[in-house]
Amino acid sequence: xxxxxxxxxxxxxxxxxxxxxxxxxxxxxxxxxxxxxxxxxxxxxxxxxxxxxxxxxxxxxxxxxxxxxxxxxxxxxxxxxxxxxxxxxxxxxxxxxxxxxxxxxxxxxxxxxxx
Amino acid sequence: xxxxxxxxxxxxxxxxxxxxxxxxxxxxxxxxxxxxxxxxxxxxxxxxxxxxxxxxxxxxxxxxxxxxxxxxxxxxxxxxxxxxxxxxxxxxxxxxxxxxxxxxxxxxx
Numbered sequence: 171x172x173x174x175x176x177x178x179x180x181x182x183x184x185x186x187x188x189x190x191x192x193x194x195x196x197x198x199x200x201x202x203x204x205x206x207x208x209x210x211x212x213x214x215x216x217x218x219x220x221x222x223x224x225x226x227x228x229x230x231x232x233x234x235x236x237x238x239x240x241x242x243x244x245x246x247x248x249x250x251x252x253x254x255x256x257x258x259x260x261x262x263x264x265x266x267x268x269x270x271x272x273x274x275x276x277x278x279x280x281x282x283x284x285x
Numbered sequence: 286x287x288x289x290x291x292x293x294x295x296x297x298x299x300x301x302x303x304x305x306x307x308x309x310x311x312x313x314x315x316x317x318x319x320x321x322x323x324x325x326x327x328x329x330x331x332x333x334x335x336x337x338x339x340x341x342x343x344x345x346x347x348x349x350x351x352x353x354x355x356x357x358x359x360x361x362x363x364x365x366x367x368x369x370x371x372x373x374x375x376x377x378x379x380x381x382x383x384x385x386x387x388x389x390x391x392x393x394x
Contacts (some may be wrong), residue, residue, distance in 0.1 A: 176328075203382070212289065212374075212384035228381065260328055268380055269316055276321075276329040 173197070174277035176261050180284045183248070183255065191246045191280045193261035201267045202244035203274070206230060207258040208273065216259075219244055220267035258285045289377050291385035298365055299393050306360040306388045308375035313353045316378040320360050322350050323372045323387070332373075333360070340371045365392045 174195045183189045195202065201220045205213040215228030219238040233252025238244055244263075248255045261277040288311045298304050308318070317336050321329040333342045333349040335358070341350040350360040358375060372387040 205384075210386065212386045213376075213382075214375075214384075215381055218381070244321075251289070258326075262329075268378060272317060272378060273331055273334045273378070274319060274382060275331060278328040279326075281326070 171241075174261060174263055174275060176259075176277040176280050178280060179278065181280055183282060183284050185284065186250045188247055188249050188281065189282065191248070191259055191282070193244045193246065193277060195244075195261075195263045195275075195277075195282065197263055198241070199263040199265050199275075200241070201264045201272075202238070203244045203262040203264075204228075204234075204244070205260045205262065207260060207279075213260065216246065218267070235261055255282055257282060287315075287377055287379055287383040289375060289383045289385040291375060291388050293371075293388060295389040295391075296299075297391040300367060302365050302392075303361070303363050304365055306362070306373050306390070308358040308360070309386055310356045310377045310383070311356075312377075312379065313356055313389070314379060315353065318349075318351050318358050319376045319378065319382075320358075321374045321376065323374060325372075328372060329374060338386060354377070362390075365390075367392045367394050 177192045203218045204216040217236045219225035235247045259280045262274045264274045320332040321332045335351045346363040372389045374387045376382045376384045
C-alpha cells in the first residue's frame, strides 16, 4: 500500500523546545517537500529536496531545518527560533523535482500547537 | 513571483447542480497545474494534473481546463453530491509549486 505517512498527527510544543516532524514515503519518489498551512493562506513552501543528501530553502525556511539521508525520509525540525510555529504541516512527494508531468502527493499532515 | 487566486472563497449549491471553480495565475511560464481536494483537518488529495501543453483533463464527473495565455484554469464538477463538500485547491508548478487559498464548497442535500 503505497503512500506518504506523517507522524505524529498532533504535536504540542512548549516555548523554547525543538520538535521533529516525521515524513516517510514508499512511492520511490526522488523529490520531497514540506509546506505550512495557516487559515486563510495558501500552502507555503518551507524546504524541498530533489535528491538524497540535497535540499533547498523555500519561501519561509527561517526557524526550520531538514535532512535527507534516505530517499524515503524527509524529517522537519521546528526550532525555537521559529516565532510562530502553530500551524498545520504537510509533507508531499513527487517523482522528480519541478518539471513537466510531475504530480504531487500529500501526507495526512501534522498539527503543531505551541503551548 | 507567481500569484495564484481562487474565486469565490466559498460556494454553496444544491445537490445535483453543475458548478465551476476558478483559478487564476499571474505568470504563464508553468510546467503544469494541479487540482486538489482537502477535507477538514486532512491532507490534500490529488484530483487532476494538467500539463502545460494540454488544454483539459477529465476524471469521472470532474473536468479541468487550462488556458495558459490568459492565466486561467477551471474545475467543472458535474451533478454535484453532498460528498463533494470540501475545499478545492489549485497549484501551479513552475520553479516551485504555488498554491491558491482554495474554494470551500458545500453541497446541500
